[in-house]
Amino acid sequence: MAVTSYTAWLADGSPAHAAFPTRALALNLHAYGYNIGRTDVIGLGDERHLLADPPMDHTPYSATPWPGAQPYPYVLAFDIMTPVPAGMPSLTVLGAKLFADKQAGRAELAWLKYMNWTDSAGRTWHDSWKPTWYRTSSTDTGHIHLSGRTDHVYSTVAATYDPIAELSGATMPDVNDLYAWQRIEAITYLQDAFSGAGGFADLPTKGSKVPFTTALDEIRAGVRTLIDRPPAAFTTEQVTAMAGQVAVALVAAEDNPLTDAELAAVAAKVKQVLAAALSG
Numbered sequence: 001m002a003v004t005s006y007t008a009w010l011a012d013g014s015p016a017h018a019a020f021p022t023r024a025l026a027l028n029l030h031a032y033g034y035n036i037g038r039t040d041v042i043g044l045g046d047e048r049h050l051l052a053d054p055p056m057d058h059t060p061y062s063a064t065p066w067p068g069a070q071p072y073p074y075v076l077a078f079d080i081m082t083p084v085p086a087g088m089p090s091l092t093v094l095g096a097k098l099f100a101d102k103q104a105g106r107a108e109l110a111w112l113k114y115m116n117w118t119d120s121a122g123r124t125w126h127d128s129w130k131p132t133w134y135r136t137s138s139t140d141t142g143h144i145h146l147s148g149r150t151d152h153v154y155s156t157v158a159a160t161y162d163p164i165a166e167l168s169g170a171t172m173p174d175v176n177d178l179y180a181w182q183r184i185e186a187i188t189y190l191q192d193a194f195s196g197a198g199g200f201a202d203l204p205t206k207g208s209k210v211p212f213t214t215a216l217d218e219i220r221a222g223v224r225t226l227i228d229r230p231p232a233a234f235t236t237e238q239v240t241a242m243a244g245q246v247a248v249a250l251v252a253a254e255d256n257p258l259t260d261a262e263l264a265a266v267a268a269k270v271k272q273v274l275a276a277a278l279s280g
């Protein structure tokens with residue numbers, strides 16, 4: 001069943017995960033104190049988004065996926081909102097940086113499909129790369145909206161992208177940080193995939209089992225139950241009763257050379273055969 005509406009999504013249990021690159025960039029900005037909204041499923045919209053017709057990239061059932069089909073139940077967009085943390089670049093400066101880096105062909109932004117942002121002159125733009133850049137004016141003011149491509153949902157290219165550090169003149173993270181990020185992404189993916197509810201922040205931590213371990217334990221318990229289940233067994237009384245019924249039916253059958261006098265012998269033989277078959 002293709003989930004294309006809020007109603008169908010609710011019926012499916014409301015699953016949602018943040019795409020890798022939007023989550024990586026959002027969490028990086030969040031570490032500097034930026035407001036990225038909810039941190040459990042980054043970018044999952046409120047009811048206004050969820051009920052929108054057509055549903056767009058703040059939902060896991062977007063009607064505007066590109067260039068491929070919507071990778072349900074991934075959410076491909078997120079917003080960078082006010083308030084901006086003290087001493088940090090404004091949304092105008094950050095938006096300009098993101099736009100410039102995308103225009104420069106930075107691999108860390110290969111996942112970016114379009115962005116809505118407001119420049120230093122107060123003009124709000126819809127900058128889209130589908131597949132090459134075009135610009136229209138936008139009414140989506142007050143925040144930076146970023147939407148990702150469907151073919152980069154699992155991409156880790158954004159993991160080392162730190163626009164705030166670059167704006168402040170700091171250096172890029174070293175290669176060890178890159179591997180650390182990739183490990184975090186892989187673990188997060190596994191946890192999301194097995195959590196059912198979706199979302200890193202919802203997961204139990206610190207001494208309690210993560211959903212992945214819980215799921216493995218449940219599978220192990222299920223297998224143990226199957227192994228321990230005794231085979232179907234009949235008591236001697238049940239076998240005797242079945243044999244008696246078969247013997248009566250045989251003797252009662254038309255054109256049957258057997259008579260009632262032979263009933264006991266027939267029942268005994270049937271019981272012998274049944275018992276041998278059931279113990280096999």
Ligand SMILES: [Zn+2]
Pocket residue numbers: 058077078079144145146
């Ligand atoms: Zn948005």
